[in-house]
Amino acid sequence: MMQEMDYQFIVYTPGGSYLKTIERDATHLRNTGMRLQVTSEGDGLEARFDAKGAGILIPPLHTVQIRYKVNDDFRAIYYGQVRQGGNSRNVDGEAYILRSLALRLDAVTLSPGFTTPEQPAHLTVRALMEDVVASGQLGSTIQYFDARVIDLGFNARAVEKSNSQMAGALLRQLVEDGVGLGVDVRYGVDASTYFYCRPAVGSVLTLAPEERGAIEQLSPVAEKPVTAVQWFLAQDENKDAVTYISRSPESELGNTWTKNLAIDPNRVPAWAKAEGTYQWVDAAGADITGSVSYSFISPEGNVSTEGYELLRDGVMKSNSGRLSAIVPQGGRLRFTPSLPHRRARIAVAGAPVELSDGSTAGVRLLRTMQDGTTQAVGVPIGAGAGAFGESTLYTDDPGVGVTAYTLEATATVGTGGTVVWNLFEFRAEALDTALLDRLAKFHYSLPAVNPADVTLKTFRTPDQLTEQVELDDGPMPVAAWEYRISGGRGLECAALLGQRLAPEVLAQASLIRALDNEAVITAVTARG
Numbered sequence: 001m002m003q004e005m006d007y008q009f010i011v012y013t014p015g016g017s018y019l020k021t022i023e024r025d026a027t028h029l030r031n032t033g034m035r036l037q038v039t040s041e042g043d044g045l046e047a048r049f050d051a052k053g054a055g056i057l058i059p060p061l062h063t064v065q066i067r068y069k070v071n072d073d074f075r076a077i078y079y080g081q082v083r084q085g086g087n088s089r090n091v092d093g094e095a096y097i098l099r100s101l102a103l104r105l106d107a108v109t110l111s112p113g114f115t116t117p118e119q120p121a122h123l124t125v126r127a128l129m130e131d132v133v134a135s136g137q138l139g140s141t142i143q144y145f146d147a148r149v150i151d152l153g154f155n156a157r158a159v160e161k162s163n164s165q166m167a168g169a170l171l172r173q174l175v176e177d178g179v180g181l182g183v184d185v186r187y188g189v190d191a192s193t194y195f196y197c198r199p200a201v202g203s204v205l206t207l208a209p210e211e212r213g214a215i216e217q218l219s220p221v222a223e224k225p226v227t228a229v230q231w232f233l234a235q236d237e238n239k240d241a242v243t244y245i246s247r248s249p250e251s252e253l254g255n256t257w258t259k260n261l262a263i264d265p266n267r268v269p270a271w272a273k274a275e276g277t278y279q280w281v282d283a284a285g286a287d288i289t290g291s292v293s294y295s296f297i298s299p300e301g302n303v304s305t306e307g308y309e310l311l312r313d314g315v316m317k318s319n320s321g322r323l324s325a326i327v328p329q330g331g332r333l334r335f336t337p338s339l340p341h342r343r344a345r346i347a348v349a350g351a352p353v354e355l356s357d358g359s360t361a362g363v364r365l366l367r368t369m370q371d372g373t374t375q376a377v378g379v380p381i382g383a384g385a386g387a388f389g390e391s392t393l394y395t396d397d398p399g400v401g402v403t404a405y406t407l408e409a410t411a412t413v414g415t416g417g418t419v420v421w422n423l424f425e426f427r428a429e430a431l432d433t434a435l436l437d438r439l440a441k442f443h444y445s446l447p448a449v450n451p452a453d454v455t456l457k458t459f460r461t462p463d464q465l466t467e468q469v470e471l472d473d474g475p476m477p478v479a480a481w482e483y484r485i486s487g488g489r490g491l492e493c494a495a496l497l498g499q500r501l502a503p504e505v506l507a508q509a510s511l512i513r514a515l516d517n518e519a520v521i522t523a524v525t526a527r528g
Helices: 100-108 121-135 165-180 309-312 435-442 501-508 517-527
Strands: 009-013 019-024 029-038 044-051 063-070 073-084 094-099 185-189 197-198 204-206 212-217 228-235 243-248 258-263 271-272 276-281 293-297 322-328 332-337 344-355 365-369 374-382 389-397 402-409 418-431 451-457 469-470 475-485 490-497 510-513
Touching: 019 100, 019 293, 029 228, 044 073, 073 100, 100 185, 121 165, 121 197, 228 389, 243 435, 258 276, 309 322, 309 418, 332 418, 344 365, 344 402, 374 389, 469 517
Parallel strands: 204 469, 228 258
Antiparallel strands: 009 019, 009 063, 029 044, 029 475, 044 094, 063 073, 073 094, 185 197, 212 451, 228 243, 258 510, 271 418, 276 332, 293 322, 322 418, 332 402, 344 389, 344 418, 365 374, 365 402, 451 490, 469 475, 475 490
């Protein structure tokens, strides 16, 4: 329903200084009017309108706040930056496009000395915004007040060095961390020119029939459906790709459309260090710990009989500490995870095993399944001179859970002989399939069920917009809210219902580099 009201443009320079106010009758808008798309939080996704450049005189990169008038009071409904348009000699009309000021955060750097401890994520966001605002790079285009950044419900990792990276990159990293923890983080710059950051709350607007204006049923689009994600995780010792497939319910029903994605191991914690216990056993699996003479030598040279954590500290070097043990012939070191594994990677590092007959041997990794069977994993490691270094063995899904991983020497000595072990690392990590399955949800793409353009009979201010709208068959996600201003005096509010917007999906999942098959194989191979 059209609302009879006035509107105006408040124009600022690229640095945020006030330039001028353009009243409705001086905007030189064409009859096509304006379409202003915003998120449910009020971030100015995009504004489009046609106007005479020589009349409106808004140069490129200037910022514009669009206000409407209700009950003699002008209220902001959109704020954005001119990214297209602004020819001061244009007299025929040109297309103007404005974009969110949140994009400015991708073009300003953090201070070289910017650091933060591990802390609640919203405190890291506040520190980030305080840093870039104080640097002056934004001018006054984005206003900041810490109360607009609220508790996100999870902790952010420490930022030890900013390396002068873009502020937007760190914000996206926090969004990605939230995804892994099931928190949908939203940030942007609203119509009041203020930055905000907060978790999605699942707000719903229920529209009764009498509150609905025109409803245009849109055509679902199914050009690129995705119902499964194949993750390329690494490359094993045979140069084969290590993969995992996340499947949506639709894929489980046989409707499989697969998308290949490669993980950046420095940004996605796909492997989680397994908790469990270590034990010395013989070939039959019996405990022989009492017959083993062993000690742990810390990086500082301290000797202790307690310290298996040295074998799972993530540092595969001798100077990170080591386990030194004299083991009876046939003795092995076993790690029993607290929970059975389906997919895992085992990091092993150390010096060649020394046999009492003067020879040396490497080590072999075995895994024991829940059904009691035992299998060798990969190939034996490091039977030559020197340390066998940083070896990572990947185990595929055996169909049943793995209950133990065991290291044994690749050579034997006679009865009564001994074997000397010097291990730097023996760490089991399970694939965090729950994390990958959560991340995959942001890549699944099926045609929206009954997408629609719903015009409201009652006007809603930016602070009244919701994340979902309910009509007759349950809530539907709002892809965007849209304010439409006619070439005359009218303004209406509409909800675009359907799948989430691609930019939001990309923001949630930017920690993953989407590649086609050939590029994935090339990238995995190159990483070695």
